[in-house]
Amino acid sequence: QKEVEQDPGPLSVPEGAIVSLNCTYSNSAFQYFMWYRQYSRKGPELLMYTYSSGNKEDGRFTAQVDKSSKYISLFIRDSQPSDSATYLCAMSVSGGNQFYFGTGTSLTVIP
Amino acid sequence: GAVVSQHPSRVICKSGTSVKIECRSLDFQATTMFWYRQFPKQSLMLMATSNEGSKATYEQGVEKDKFLINHASLTLSTLTVTSAHPEDSSFYICSATSRRLEADTQYFGPGTRLTVL
Numbered sequence: 572q573k574e575v576e577q578d579p580g581p582l583s584v585p586e587g588a589i590v591s592l593n594c595t596y597s598n599s600a601f602q603y604f605m606w607y608r609q610y611s612r613k614g615p616e617l618l619m620y621t622y623s624s625g626n627k628e629d630g631r632f633t634a635q636v637d638k639s640s641k642y643i644s645l646f647i648r649d650s651q652p653s654d655s656a657t658y659l660c661a662m663s664v665s666g667g668n669q670f671y672f673g674t675g676t677s678l679t680v681i682p
Numbered sequence: 683g684a685v686v687s688q689h690p691s692r693v694i695c696k697s698g699t700s701v702k703i704e705c706r707s708l709d710f711q712a713t714t715m716f717w718y719r720q721f722p723k724q725s726l727m728l729m730a731t732s733n734e735g736s737k738a739t740y741e742q743g744v745e746k747d748k749f750l751i752n753h754a755s756l757t758l759s760t761l762t763v764t765s766a767h768p769e770d771s772s773f774y775i776c777s778a779t780s781r782r783l784e785a786d787t788q789y790f791g792p793g794t795r796l797t798v799l
Contacts, residue, residue, distance in 0.1 A: 577736070605787050607788070614688075614775045614790040615726070670716075670788055674725040 574598055577660055577673025586682050590647040594660035594673045597641065602665040604636050608646045608673070609657045618658075619645065650680045685709050686778050688791035695766055698799055703761045704793045705776030711756035712778035717749075719772045726775065732759055762788065766798040 577594045584590055592606075603622055609614035619634040621627045625644075627634045633646040643662070647654055660673040685708040695701050705715060714733050718726040728748075731757075732738035732753035740746045748770075750762040763770055773795050777788040 603787060607790070612687075612773070612793070612795065614777075614793040617684075617787060617789060620787050663787075672726055677723075 574671040575673045578673055579674050581677040583679045584650055588650050592645040592658050592676050594643050595641055600664045601662040602671050603663045604643050605661040606634055607659040615659055652680045653682050655679045684789040686789050686791040688776055688794050692795045694797045697767055698765055700762055700764045701723045701766055703774055705791050707757045707778045710780045712780055714779045715753055715759040716777045717761050718775045721772055768798045770799045771796055
């Protein structure tokens with residue numbers, strides 16, 4: 572079983588839709604949870620990070636962590652064509668050097 | 683803050699030559715730097731982890747003699763692909779972490795596209 576599971580998609584939504592991206596994990600020791608956005612032929616860009624459980628909101632983006640279910644989500648409200656990218660989840664154990672990435676979900680927002 | 687740069691952004695070389703890629707943390711001191719490669723439409727594949735002043739730790743299946751990593755300072759790590767072959771053509775991305783930053787997270791460089799003819 573992989574440490575982190577992420578549906579690769581592809582996911583295609585109309586402009587303005589709410590997008591839900593998800594990852595599940597198996598290691599209960601994970602404390603830091605991150606979402607990255609990667610445009611084609613570019614390096615991943617950190618979007619959101621959260622520590623432990625709870626929600627975090629930044630503009631149109633909301634990250635949720637449910638440690639009891641070992642499940643994290645990224646919600647994008649009012650999606651825009653410029654949100655079209657691959658979204659990677661990542662997580663780590665506090666203070667460690669090991670990070671575990673999902674395989675990424677490819678998102679296309681259609682104008 | 684937390685900007686990581688890579689140089690060059692793109693390189694084309696002949697088979698058998700060596701190529702050096704630089705990764706710099708511009709506004710923070712990187713405790714650890716990571717090197718990844720990524721094939722088209724695939725996820726990141728961790729190649730090695732390096733800490734300043736010590737030898738890199740390579741992932742299983744990554745040849746340490748072929749992919750030389752030097753982490754000479756807290757702001758610079760280099761990856762040298764020695765005797766490059768066409769199968770080494772890929773997108774190479776570095777990232778860096780710092781315990782001084784707000785969270786244990788990785789900040790990625792923009793990537794280097796290597797094409798070996």
